Amino acid sequence: MECQDYEISVLLVDDGSTDQSQEIYEKSLAEIYPLDYTRHSSGPLGYGRTILTLFQRAKIDYDILITFDADLQHAPFSIKDIIENFEDNSQITLVSTSRYLSYRFWKQNTKVPIDRYITNMLMTKTINECFNLDLTDCFCGLKGYKTEILPTNLDETGYAFPLVFWHYVFQNRLKIKEIETPIIYRLDRRARGEWKQRLEEYYMKLETLVSSTELKRIIKQDYQKALEQMNDLINHFENSPICTYQDFIKRNQTDHQ
Numbered sequence: 001m002e003c004q005d006y007e008i009s010v011l012l013v014d015d016g017s018t019d020q021s022q023e024i025y026e027k028s029l030a031e032i033y034p035l036d037y038t039r040h041s042s043g044p045l046g047y048g049r050t051i052l053t054l055f056q057r058a059k060i061d062y063d064i065l066i067t068f069d070a071d072l073q074h075a076p077f078s079i080k081d082i083i084e085n086f087e088d089n090s091q092i093t094l095v096s097t098s099r100y101l102s103y104r105f106w107k108q109n110t111k112v113p114i115d116r117y118i119t120n121m122l123m124t125k126t127i128n129e130c131f132n133l134d135l136t137d138c139f140c141g142l143k144g145y146k147t148e149i150l151p152t153n154l155d156e157t158g159y160a161f162p163l164v165f166w167h168y169v170f171q172n173r174l175k176i177k178e179i180e181t182p183i184i185y186r187l188d189r190r191a192r193g194e195w196k197q198r199l200e201e202y203y204m205k206l207e208t209l210v211s212s213t214e215l216k217r218i219i220k221q222d223y224q225k226a227l228e229q230m231n232d233l234i235n236h237f238e239n240s241p242i243c244t245y246q247d248f249i250k251r252n253q254t255d256h257q
Helices: 021-029 047-061 077-088 114-131 161-171 195-209 213-238 245-255
Strands: 011-014 036-039 064-067 094-098 143-146 176-180
Parallel strands (some): 011 036
């Protein structure tokens, strides 16, 4: 199967960029690459708002939407894998890619920013507990959606959007499949302390999404554990090979029994 077998359009959302992106596209690239272009003129409005703009546009004219970050940190061949999974099983409405199913690194890849990796692991664990999911990577932006299931009225505009989206998946009992995609980090980023703010934002948002007293207790408990463990985990994994999601969860449980 080749992508030319399908009618494909590229939807581009410019979240009010302050560089020359709009000018470069409109004056140099638009005639060569006629994309379906939308710009947030009053932006930037945030990551979540940008995804919702894609959802709203895709629901009008398209059957399937595949979200793909513009920073070259997704593997293009995974688009084909997503389409094949939709073709193989008509019941699937969402294909979510995971960098941590098999830990396959892209050629010439730099190491995973350890603060992002551990934050992802901690949040994925809590999301699985709260929403009865079985994810290994809740933050990968490369996903395929049947447009019939796309929400357009979610209220999160920032980086906590994936949490609100997984809550939506849980509420609507969407049939999902998680498939692997390689790990690509082209820049050698290091922990910068942003994890504290991100963790608080993520756990607080998650707490607003559940009504069960028991789930709220789990979220608060996981948040406190995350704060206690994060520095030690960052220091440990900074000088150690990256472990699998399963090993991470086992180690985390063993260390705190």
